[in-house]
Amino acid sequence: MATIKDVARLAGVSVASVSRVLNNGPKVSKKTIENVTKVMNDLNYSPNANARALVTQKSTILGVVIPALIDPFFASLAHGVEQVARQNNRQLLLSTGLVSAETEIQAINLLIERRCDVMVVHSKKLSDHVLIELASKVPGLVLIDRYIEEIAQRCVWLDNLEGGKIAARHLLALNHQSFACISSKHQIDDPLLRLQGFQNELALAGVDIAEDLIEYGEPTLQGGEMATQKLLASGKRFSALFVYNDAMAIGAISTLEDNGYKVPSDISVLGFDDVLLSSYSRPKLTTLNYPIEEMAMQAANIGLELIAKQVAANNSTNYKYIPRLVKRESTSFKS
Structure with a gap:
């Protein structure tokens, strides 16, 4: 594969001259431009984005750090960032943090090594202190699904409470x-x-949930199935089930139906996130909409505005979102 040094040698010019041609720099003669362009075409040379960034001090990358690729929720997050990257002629570079402080910092450092000046980071394990320090070093770093008061202007988050x-x-x-x-x-x-x-909210209505009617599991279909099996095994009766996310809720519905319960006539099930699958489950899932794709697009645009200094790094804007109830078929009135 040809390099910029190969182009310079065959064109009889310096590497700096080739760089000026690549970046439409000043003080480059027409003859030099024609000569370098011809050599690049002959060699089928394609300038490396990272190498160009070293010369121009401008990155062509828009980075995103998510916990995992398999979850449709995080796929929507990445898709939102990708749309902004395409609109701004940037390449998307994606890295996974795996809900681990060590892996999250490795993922962020990978983007920094690629001279990525704009990145949308979903971090749950790194401390506030570490993220504040990173924000001081990376001009376009924006956190999503995380709120830190000291860098509130760089946080796009949902009010989960x-x-x-x-x-x-x-x-x-x-x-x-x-x-x-x-x-x-x-x-x-x-x-x-x-x-x-x-x-x-239940306590305000004078209702408590017994500890053995709260189960925990992996935030997956299988996690929802296993947690529901434990709830049923407890022998405790309940008419409504609130589930952490849609994947677990759909897994819960499957287990309830397999055990002879009808949703929602016997038990109402309410999810969270409103991923695409929730409108195709049977029954269609009542859930809370988490506008993650919209939030991801806003986070990416904030990062670009920060490096362009179109917004101040200390502006007081609050990028908080409130979930919206989406009524479908999995909840009903208890007679």
Whole structure:
């Protein structure tokens, strides 16, 4: 594969001259431009984006760090960033953090090594201190699904606590009085806040959830199935089930149906996220919409605005989103 040095040698000019031709630099004669262009065509030379970044000090990459590729929720997040990358003629570079502090910092460092000046980071395990320090070094770093007061202007986040409250209000309005919950086993803020909001709102209505009617599992279809099996094995009765995310909720519905329960006539099931699959499940899943693709696009645009200095790094804008209830078929009135 030809390099910029090969082009310079065959064109009889310096590497700096080739760089000036590549980047439409000043003080380059027409003859030099024609000569270098001809050699590049002869060699089928394609300038490397990273090498160009070293010369111009401008990156052509828009980075994104997500926990995993397999989850449709994070696929939507990445898709939102990708749309902004394409609109701004940037390449998307994606790395996974695997809900591990060590892997998250490795993923971010990979982007930094590629001279990525704009990145959307979904981090759940790195400390506030580490992320604040990273934000001081990476001009276009923006956090998604995370709020840190010191860098609030770089945070695009969802109010999970309010989401839990909205879920409780919906089920209470349907006359339910006996509840169960399935939450994620991962010790991160999202499941803790959703469950807390749900319990707080129920408490205002004079309703408590027994500890053995709260189960935890992997935030997957299989995790929802296994957690539901444990709930049923407890022998405790409940008429409404609030589940951490849609994948777990759909897994829960499958297990309930396999055990002779009808959803929603016997048990109402409420999910969270509103991923595409939720509108194709049977019954179609009532859930809370998490506008992750819209949020990802906003986060990416904020990063680009920060490096272009179109917004101040210390502006006071609050990029908070509130979940929206999406009523479908998996919840109903309890007679």
